[in-house]
Amino acid sequence: MTEYQAFQVELTGKVAHVAINRPEKANAMNAAFWSEIIDIFRWVDETDEVRVVVLSGNGKHFSSGIDLQLLAQAASQLGNDIGRNAERLRHKILSLQASLNAVDHCRKPVIAAIQGCCVGGAVDLISACDMRYSTADAQFSIKEIDMGMAADVGTLQRLPRIIGDGMMRELAYTGRNVSGEEAQAIGLVNRTYVDHSALMDGVFALAAEIAAKSPLAIRGTKEMIRYMRDHRVDDGLEYMATWNAAMLQSADLKVAMAAHMTKQKPDFAD
Structure with missing residues (x-):
């Protein structure tokens, strides 16, 4: 199995476990994350033995969203020409979108298992998954609004089809926190579990059930x-x-x- 900087990937039976593996940074989505996720889901698509993917985050949190260092690096590359800045930023945003499109376009079902924080870009990520499950005390937030920007990597496009337009607008306009229990009530997650251990047991049991189908x-x-x-x-x-x-x-x-x-x-x- 390939070694990754931002992920830990294991294949058990017919289920691939793809875990964001930066627990010391609350699984912030750094440059390696955005490039490696494309390679990982290409492998998932091309590997017949893989029938289902469980996507999780190691440590206390699923993910705190995009790494601020990545944003700072993008800002440092801007110059005085507005047109060239816009072209550079547009290219960067499209490349980030392509990374999460790799999850959405995956031929195999992708199940997200969420504990702790799931913020900003992490909401974009789980919106690209087939199903979502969490601990009852998980915290979700479309945090981009509090950073003075609109979420630009898929949340605003995919989430209305998951939780409905009105609720998506409320969360996107306010950036407020949503608990796992509320997330289940609005349809963001299918089910909640009492703790991380129960979450992973439940999700892997579901993945095994799906993997047994044609x-x-x-x-x-x-x-x-x-x-x-x-x-x-x-x-x-x-x-x-x-x-x-x-x-x-x-x-x-x-x-x-x-x-x-x-x-x-x-x-x-x-």
Whole structure:
């Protein structure tokens, strides 16, 4: 397994555990984070043995968001020409967006396990995941507003589809803290757990359950859900018919039906 500066990556069975590994810095998202996450999720996509990803943060906190040193470095590169500054900043923002797009575009389900703080850029990150779970005392905040800027790496684009437009606006305009319990109430997380240990046990049990399903069926389900974010119902149904015209010929259907008839656990190929 590749060694990373900002992450710890392990493959257990069919589940890849991707942990932000800067606990001494509250898992702040530094330069290495933004480049390595693209490589990691490329590996996830290309590795058939990986069927599900659990994304977590080592230590007390999931992540305190973008590393302020990274912002300071970007500011230090600005000169006197407004046009060139704008071009440089736009390129930087698009590159950061691409890093989290790698999570959103991943063919495998990505489950976020959140404890402690999940602030700023970390909310952008979990918004790109399929599902989110947290401890009851976790703290979420779209903190960019208190830094005099608008969140620019995906929160404002993805979160309305998760918690609704009105609630997203409230959190984005105020930057207030949301506890794990409130996060569950508004749909930001699916479920809360009493502590970090229970959270990880619960999330890995869920990941193992998903990993036992047909990987082709999971792939098709995720693709259809993603497609429907930006298309009409009629478009989605047409795409679904075309997709399943091929996928319904998979051996996975025979395996699943035989297992159902015999009341045994199916064993699907990668």
